[in-house]
Amino acid sequence: METTKKPRVLSAIQPTSIPTLGNYIGALRNWKNMSADYDCAYAVADLHAITVRQDPKELKRQSMQMFAILLAMGLDPEKSVVFVQSHVDTHTQLAWLLNCYTQFGEASRMTQFKEKSQKHADNINVGLFAYPVLMAADILLYQAHYVPIGADQKQHLEITRDIAERFNALYGNVFTIPEPFIGPVGARVMSLQDPTRKMSKSDPNPKASVSILDGPDVIVKKFKSAVTDSEGSVRFADGKDGINNLMTILSACTGKDYAQIESDFAGKGYGDFKSAVAEAVIAQLRPVQREFDHLMKDPAYLKQCALYGAEKARKISQRTLDKCLKKIGFWIV
Ligand code: TYM
Numbered sequence: 001m002e003t004t005k006k007p008r009v010l011s012a013i014q015p016t017s018i019p020t021l022g023n024y025i026g027a028l029r030n031w032k033n034m035s036a037d038y039d040c041a042y043a044v045a046d047l048h049a050i051t052v053r054q055d056p057k058e059l060k061r062q063s064m065q066m067f068a069i070l071l072a073m074g075l076d077p078e079k080s081v082v083f084v085q086s087h088v089d090t091h092t093q094l095a096w097l098l099n100c101y102t103q104f105g106e107a108s109r110m111t112q113f114k115e116k117s118q119k120h121a122d123n124i125n126v127g128l129f130a131y132p133v134l135m136a137a138d139i140l141l142y143q144a145h146y147v148p149i150g151a152d153q154k155q156h157l158e159i160t161r162d163i164a165e166r167f168n169a170l171y172g173n174v175f176t177i178p179e180p181f182i183g184p185v186g187a188r189v190m191s192l193q194d195p196t197r198k199m200s201k202s203d204p205n206p207k208a209s210v211s212i213l214d215g216p217d218v219i220v221k222k223f224k225s226a227v228t229d230s231e232g233s234v235r236f237a238d239g240k241d242g243i244n245n246l247m248t249i250l251s252a253c254t255g256k257d258y259a260q261i262e263s264d265f266a267g268k269g270y271g272d273f274k275s276a277v278a279e280a281v282i283a284q285l286r287p288v289q290r291e292f293d294h295l296m297k298d299p300a301y302l303k304q305c306a307l308y309g310a311e312k313a314r315k316i317s318q319r320t321l322d323k324c325l326k327k328i329g330f331w332i333v
Helices: 021-034 056-072 090-099 104-108 111-119 126-141 151-171 216-224 241-254 258-264 270-296 299-328
Strands: 008-013 039-044 081-084 146-148 179-181
Touching (some): 008 021, 039 299, 090 299, 111 151, 126 151, 270 299
């Protein structure tokens, strides 16, 4: 990440459960694709995860699993910086500094804060409120030019830009102003049971989302029970949320555009179409699942990669943090 002059990329994912097909199509696939042309850093955002109560044993297991998934997807720990957020202490340090450059009003306007406050009304903690500031720190520490995310994180990217611009206006050009990178298809993969809502890891209905570790039989079943409509024709149109969502998934997995998919399924029923979507998803996920199983049998290797990633991440991020401390006027001894 330090030696070349390619544009820089940073993104992260919470280890709150196995990623869904939504996370995969909306974000993770782009991470892998971008790693060829950009200098990339990718994190398991475990510090973000504790804004909602987590079971300690599960958090630990899921953080390791998520790290293994990132490697299983094909991220190369030599080429990219792949790390766990809590292993690199610059993130919490910069987050504190940036808290003092973020307005209460702007943080209050975050849609995700409002939604999560409603969902976890018994635990509206300060961390949940400051969540986007930690995310800003993640991004700005690496001087990222692009941040591959799904549509739901766009507002957090906007506040990151606002914080960075405010800081730069006070102290000179400290931070690169990042831009969101949102893929052309699949930025918002919807629930299979209610296609007006996004597919989410936390959906209590197991049929609503596909986990990227689901086996072929489970995937076929979930797509079979996906909500569609009574029209019976495969076409992308207003009011056909279920079919639109399945077409998006098929398009993301096969590279075919909507017109091609419409012509492939002209005169065919939803049964055939759903089977084709399931098969395309199974084919996409199979190599990731195989590699994941293999990596989980080697915790020593995973630990070694995590240590290596953290070391590289610390080196890059420390430079930005030191610059900020100096600009603000801390007595550095
Ligand atoms: P998280 O863990 O909720 O989701 C990880 C990524 O998956 C995308 N995503 C989706 N994309 C398409 N369709 C969906 N149904 C769908 N659901 C989720 C999300 O947009 C995200 O890109 N706050 C972040 C994690 C984070 C981060 C960062 C991201 C922490 N620090 C710095 C970017 C940069 C989050 O909770 O993502």
